[in-house]
Amino acid sequence: MKKAVPWFALAVPFSENGIIINNKEMMCFETKITEASIESIQELYAIEVMPESINIQKTKKEFTGDFTLPVFPFVKLSRKSPEQTADEIGKALKEKLDFIESYTIIKGFLNLSVSHRTWIDFLQKEIQNLAFGNIETNSDGPPVLIEFSSPNTNKPLHLGHIRNNLLGDAIARIMDANKKKVIRLNLVNDRGIHICKSMLAWQKFGANETPQTTGMKGDKLVGKYYVEFDKQYKAEIAELINQGKSKEDAEKQAPILLEAQQMLRRWEEGDKDVRKLWANMNQWVYDGFEQTYNNLGITFDRVYYESETYLLGKEIVKEGLAKKAFYQHPDGSIRVDLTEEGLDEKILLRSDGTSVYITQDLGTAVLRAKEYQPQQMIYVVGNEQNYHFDVLKRILSDKLSYDWGKRIYHLSYGMVELPSGKMKSREGTVVDADDLMEEMIGMAKQKTEELGKHDFNEVELNELARMIGIGALKYFILKVDPKKNMLFNPEESIDLNGNTAPFIQYTHARICSLLRKAGVNTLELPNYNIDVIPEAEKEILRMLYDYPVTLKQAASELNPSLLANYAYELVKTYNRFYQDTPVLKEMNDDLRHFRLQLSAFTASVIRKAMNLLGIDLPEKM
RNA sequence: GGUUCCGUAGCUCAGCUGGAUAGAGCAACUGCCUUCUAAGCAGUAGGUCAUGCGUUCGAAUCGCAUCGGAAUCACCA
Numbered sequence: 001m002k003k004a005v006p007w008f009a010l011a012v013p014f015s016e017n018g019i020i021i022n023n024k025e026m027m028c029f030e031t032k033i034t035e036a037s038i039e040s041i042q043e044l045y046a047i048e049v050m051p052e053s054i055n056i057q058k059t060k061k062e063f064t065g066d067f068t069l070p071v072f073p074f075v076k077l078s079r080k081s082p083e084q085t086a087d088e089i090g091k092a093l094k095e096k097l098d099f100i101e102s103y104t105i106i107k108g109f110l111n112l113s114v115s116h117r118t119w120i121d122f123l124q125k126e127i128q129n130l131a132f133g134n135i136e137t138n139s140d141g142p143p144v145l146i147e148f149s150s151p152n153t154n155k156p157l158h159l160g161h162i163r164n165n166l167l168g169d170a171i172a173r174i175m176d177a178n179k180k181k182v183i184r185l186n187l188v189n190d191r192g193i194h195i196c197k198s199m200l201a202w203q204k205f206g207a208n209e210t211p212q213t214t215g216m217k218g219d220k221l222v223g224k225y226y227v228e229f230d231k232q233y234k235a236e237i238a239e240l241i242n243q244g245k246s247k248e249d250a251e252k253q254a255p256i257l258l259e260a261q262q263m264l265r266r267w268e269e270g271d272k273d274v275r276k277l278w279a280n281m282n283q284w285v286y287d288g289f290e291q292t293y294n295n296l297g298i299t300f301d302r303v304y305y306e307s308e309t310y311l312l313g314k315e316i317v318k319e320g321l322a323k324k325a326f327y328q329h330p331d332g333s334i335r336v337d338l339t340e341e342g343l344d345e346k347i348l349l350r351s352d353g354t355s356v357y358i359t360q361d362l363g364t365a366v367l368r369a370k371e372y373q374p375q376q377m378i379y380v381v382g383n384e385q386n387y388h389f390d391v392l393k394r395i396l397s398d399k400l401s402y403d404w405g406k407r408i409y410h411l412s413y414g415m416v417e418l419p420s421g422k423m424k425s426r427e428g429t430v431v432d433a434d435d436l437m438e439e440m441i442g443m444a445k446q447k448t449e450e451l452g453k454h455d456f457n458e459v460e461l462n463e464l465a466r467m468i469g470i471g472a473l474k475y476f477i478l479k480v481d482p483k484k485n486m487l488f489n490p491e492e493s494i495d496l497n498g499n500t501a502p503f504i505q506y507t508h509a510r511i512c513s514l515l516r517k518a519g520v521n522t523l524e525l526p527n528y529n530i531d532v533i534p535e536a537e538k539e540i541l542r543m544l545y546d547y548p549v550t551l552k553q554a555a556s557e558l559n560p561s562l563l564a565n566y567a568y569e570l571v572k573t574y575n576r577f578y579q580d581t582p583v584l585k586e587m588n589d590d591l592r593h594f595r596l597q598l599s600a601f602t603a604s605v606i607r608k609a610m611n612l613l614g615i616d617l618p619e620k621m
Numbered sequence: 622g623g624u625u626c627c628g629u630a631g632c633u634c635a636g637c638u639g640g641a642u643a644g645a646g647c648a649a650c651u652g653c654c655u656u657c658u659a660a661g662c663a664g665u666a667g668g669u670c671a672u673g674c675g676u677u678c679g680a681a682u683c684g685c686a687u688c689g690g691a692a693u694c695a696c697c698a
Contacts, residue, residue, distance in 0.1 A: 350696040498646040
């Protein structure tokens with residue numbers, strides 16, 4: 001249950017209580033309150049307390065105040081009642097901190113109120129700051145590598161791949177907002193028995209079908225023959241069992257499987273015909289993938305192909321053998337003994353000298369470490385491979401003593417499950433990525449028309465539907481904590497109301513409309529002053545203030561869902577205000593200007609958060 | 622069987638570095654459009670936070686045990 005914090009979380013400047021230390025003089029109330037509290041307690045009770053025991057939190061909505069300090073940990077030291085302790089500390093804090101205007105005490109909770117002037121200053125200053133929330137760290141430092149997507153080329157992408165792609169993309173964006181140089185990697189698994197299965201089935205039953213002759217998307221066509229292979233394979237197994245073979249024997253001896261294995265050997269020998277067929281069919285798949293990636297808005301800086309890198313690992317294994325990090329088993333295979341680390345023995349090279357999955361991962365890890373000398377290597381891979389990455393990391397850092405081995409981080413995400421269980425390509429129980437996107441866009445279009453939005457021509461309507469449909473899909477996936485498994489029910493379509501992207505997009509569009517009608521530049525409004533900020537507005541300010549912290553936390557935990565949930569909370573808070581507070585119709589100039597600026601800044605922060613999730617926002621909807 | 626992860630409203634999810642009366646959305650029900658976009662807002666109803674014990678001034682949150690679910694433990698990837 002303990003949150004796994006990546007090793008490099010420390011590289012992000014957090015103070016002990018998780019708050020950013022001064023970024024471009026950004027106001028950080030919590031830090032100042034914490035420091036002043038330590039001082040005050042020292043002065044009042046002559047006792048030094050650790051910063052950890054000062055736990056500044058946001059005041060709950062039902063009480064007045066902005067920040068709360070529970071004083072229970074100090075009552076033993078003060079030898080006074082919680083109320084009296086809180087009062088003494090509150091008095092001292094008010095004196096030390098000019099931004100604290102007043103405080104109230106409820107039981108042992110000291111609720112501090114930040115002055116209205118301070119909040120106005122915050123708004124006026126930060127709305128000018130285009131980089132609000134972003135932070136400068138290691139901007140010239142070595143890059144962060146993020147490997148994600150990494151598809152097999154024998155079948156089309158499905159909803160599980162979508163989660164992987166969206167997480168990888170969002171994390172790359174979040175790291176980038178933290179001023180890290182990010183390299184997006186894709187390692188395409190373009191060779192192996194699975195591709196040979198598709199190739200063989202196509203050769204046998206394909207009748208020379210191509211994407212051109214069938215009008216089928218390339219990856220779909222190749223996937224079709226992968227399923228075709230499986231059908232034939234199963235039929236042959238059944239036949240063999242009928243003839244009296246055991247199930248295991250049948251599975252090993254089915255002629256079509258033997259043929260596929262033969263094809264793989266010919267591929268490895270460089271057989272011209274096989275290589276040509278392979279190159280052709282892979283190209284179909286790449287053309288198909290490109291469309292899917294485009295529609296998802298996913299890009300890469302560097303694509304590795306396994307066919308080019310799969311031999312690299314053998315060298316590493318041989319070196320490790322020479323260094324006695326590994327050993328040779330009597331049967332000829334090379335293995336690593338990780339029993340001391342609480343893991344098992346693991347095969348690194350087969351007895352016939354060919355490489356297994358981990359051999360290749362060792363090779364590509366060394367390759368990219370050499371090429372980029374990265375500060376971090378993040379792998380976005382499902383949690384079914386936790387064990388594999390545990391082994392990989394231990395081999396590289398412990399057994400082979402690569403210093404960068406420790407900087408590998410497996411971003412392990414949960415599976416997308418259907419009500420019927422896990423998705424399985426071979427059994428056809430998958431939610432296809434292209435179909436799902438198309439369906440979402442269709443729904444968005446239909447909804448837009450139902451709501452009688454007539455301000456759009458055909459092109460605009462399509463673009464709007466794309467933003468809403470794809471946005472809804474991305475948000476649906478990204479709002480869930482990455483490490484948790486999630487459920488997708490195809491019977492119930494993804495919502496467009498409530499805690500969804502369209503809700504957030506809609507609020508943004510409303511603000512845009514408001515600003516268009518105001519017809520002023522919100523950055524150049526005359527300086528206003530108001531004595532009392534109404535509660536609805538203050539709640540928005542408090543939410544806006546939270547954005548930088550949320551972004552830092554999302555970065556250090558590699559968790560985009562924090563930003564999704566933040567955006568939702570912000571928007572809900574804004575809508576409450578919008579519903580019954582006039583902005584343009586406000587006659588008091590100061591108030592009107594304040595509300596306009598508050599709205600503009602809110603829209604800007606919504607944009608920031610959603611951009612980090614890869615979600616586009618229309619200005620009208 | 623070993624290891625790891627998970628269990629919060631009918632459903633999908635927040636909250637988990639211990640803090641005040643456990644929150645949203647969907648589904649159900651009730652109000653609010655002659656006023657800045659109703660893809661909205663306000664409200665009703667729905668909970669032994671899997672169970673038990675422990676630590677603590679205080680536990681959904683930390684520890685131990687039990688029950689239930691998932692993943693993994695390949696000369697597959």
